[in-house]
Amino acid sequence: MFLSLVPVFAFQIWYDRPGRRKGIPVFLALFSILTLILCAHFSKDIEYGLGVDNRSIPYVIGALYGGPAGTVLLTVMYAALWTPQLTGFGDALEMTIFTVLLIPMLMFGRRRFEQHDRTTRLRAIAAVSFMIFLKIASVILLEHVFYTGFTAAAVMTTVLHTAGSAALLWAAILLIEGTIEKQRMHHRLTVVSQDYRNEVQKLQQFIDLTPLGVIIVDQAGTITHINEQAVRYISEDPASHGRASLIGGMVGDMDFREEASPVRGLLLEVLEGRTLAPDITREEQRVLVRTAFNIRDDVSRDIIGAAVIIHDITEVSHLKDEITRVERLSLVGQMAASITHEIRNPMAVIRGFVQLMQERSAEGQHEYYRIIMDELDRANSIINDFLSLAQNRVIEKESQSLHDVLNMLSPLLWADANLRGQVIELDLCSDMPPMEMNEKEIKQLILNLARNGMEAMDEKGKLVIRTGCTDDTVELYVEDNGAGIPADQLERLFEPFYTTKSRGTGLGLPLCLSIAERHSGSIRVESEEGKGTTFIVTFRREAGSDPIPQQAG
Template identity: 30%
Template structure:
């Protein structure tokens, strides 16, 4: 009796233990189901289970998307059915797939809708229940991007090697990474003498000053690009004028510098400038012959009268002689400014003071013509590098012309302002103005609107402003006066 009671208690205990284990078992099954769903069903890569006899037995959603088919359409088909080309590579890969425990490779697959895809895959034999597993990933887009990148690199290399300008690629440590044939030729070196070496050391070796280099780098950091002209001297003492342009971080933290030898170009420009000067001298000589002929004729005539007559009062003749001699002197002085190279020394000067001195110099003449000045200045006009006497000559020529064209008097408006590294000067009169057809001829040799003018004053003014790397523009309209606009750089 006691033994039967003991057995009953043990049976009840077993029943209780089973009841307690059942929920835990259910939880375990549920977790395994979730894990299966996460690893297989919802995986981003395509996963296919297959056997050698039955073909594909199961495929997840990603595999269906990759193969453009439903799971039912994939079942019982073999992976080799989708391989595009039966090439030697594909045959080798298939043999390895069936015989090796695991392989990793990529092939071109043909989808049922005719689309070709490059698939990277990993196969593991006998992974689950004697079924084999293959994981697929579509790398078509990556492959196309790699192809495009290789094509771009090929084009870049072709342009880099073939361009006529010297190209240097260098990193943020100033180490030269690559140089094209034109760059090697420019610096008279071999590729191994440049690549891997410091760009700064090479420039200094070619006698480029540290100040120039630092100014270039400062502009590069500020704007992302910089350009200019360098005067370099190669090791063998060969001087070169090099036009350069640098762009920061063109790709992969590399900077690109372009160098072009413009030594010949500058020499040609210098020859052209001299030729232009000779041409101007020729025009001047022709004009001066005419200009000098008249006063010389008068001189000869009055001298002849002085010799042939015995009049007591010869003052009138001497007066005419003095006037004509002054005229000759004025013409010759203007001629010399154009024909003879001038030794110019640029100094930092107050341009406002130069203008004020010019106005005071011409004020007596302005009073005689009933002309008044109105000077308008912006605050803090900075000094500029210039040749003060030459600028004063320009201001005198333009303001004096303005006074002389205002026969009935009036105002001359002078303004000055600073903007973006330049000084802008405006000189406006209230004269009769100049027609558009005549305006274009201003500054040409011996073109003038004045009865006794030579036209050399304006020509000299244009030359001086051009030497200062500035510009003169004239604005005029008949009956509304004329305005001269002068633009001068502040820096030397």
């Protein structure tokens, strides 16, 4: 009985090594053949040819799990060992039953045996074991009928041994199937663990890359996931409290900075089953939305955790305020544009009558009339600038070089600078591509920026106008060495009606920005107090434009 279970023990030892599982059929077939030989060698005769051995156990094990080649080899070996022992009618009958019933059933049923589940396999083995028992019992019964010399004790011993062998075969298959099932469960557990690990990694990577602060806790309040955004938000010293050091800690025991302490309360409340609305707060000039919710099991709907998401909507809030302000200014601008357009007509009439009165007045009053007309002209200029800024009109453009416009304006700029005692320097790049522009508006842009720079400098100041180009842009630099602009004023330079001049209108720079934007450009300012200011206008180059070499002189 011990020998008959050797293939089972060997199978269990061999099967526990994953790298050797592919060789299981060959290994089991060889061990079954060896065990079959040993069982035949140690068989025992009781009396008158009645014998006991367990050679059927390794044969059935090898035939079912040893593959087709193993089944054939075992059948040949089984027949070779049994043939010399055929001495009577009973042996011949047993051999016939074995050959006609058991071998075909094992040969043709092996594949179906492999395809069924564990329960069906065990039922099949129970049937095979019962057939083996019936085979031996029927042979003994026939022997006893024909040969009356058998003692009852010998017959009973043989029957009990046969029944024990059948039970032993069933137990052996049960052990093998248990080992296989254990390994299958281990494999499934490994796959599930790997899938779980992959999902955890995906979730953590998603949390890490999202621009939101995310904290996830389990049912007990233990932090399972947290990203760097949340660490920077809740910790007083984010550099010393890494994400890894916070995972596994209890949210109720953590030290939150004062502004973030409500997060603990939000998590604890939703863990108790409460439903909370998003919480909008302002902290350190930031607008934050904190949304907390519980996580429930899909089946039982029990709370298994909670999460809080912290979203910084400062930019969105500013953008919303800006849109509201722009809409309000747009409405006011449209109304003002209509009003100012109507004002120009009576102002023209007033100027005409003032001029007529000047001609008919005494010589000593001409200066007063001149002042009135200058102020009317200044008011009309303001109205024109305002209308240019308020009206988002379509302008006509033509392909032209920025250098051509600068060369046309240079005599006017030099004359203006000479009157102020200042110097203008032109530094033009060697290759300037053409660009689609409205010449009148670009001239106005350059004049406004240049005169702003002149007004920011005292006598003997130097204004530098430079150009440059890249593969994608054309750039215009207007640089002065005046007093510079304070940092708190830089952000408001392009606001309509905001000015730092005593007689300024606050429309010059907004008009410049409007012109640049209509030419697919932008303006940025670099300034340092006491050293000067540089206005940089950047235009996007049109696709396919080729550079125009700068002419000497």
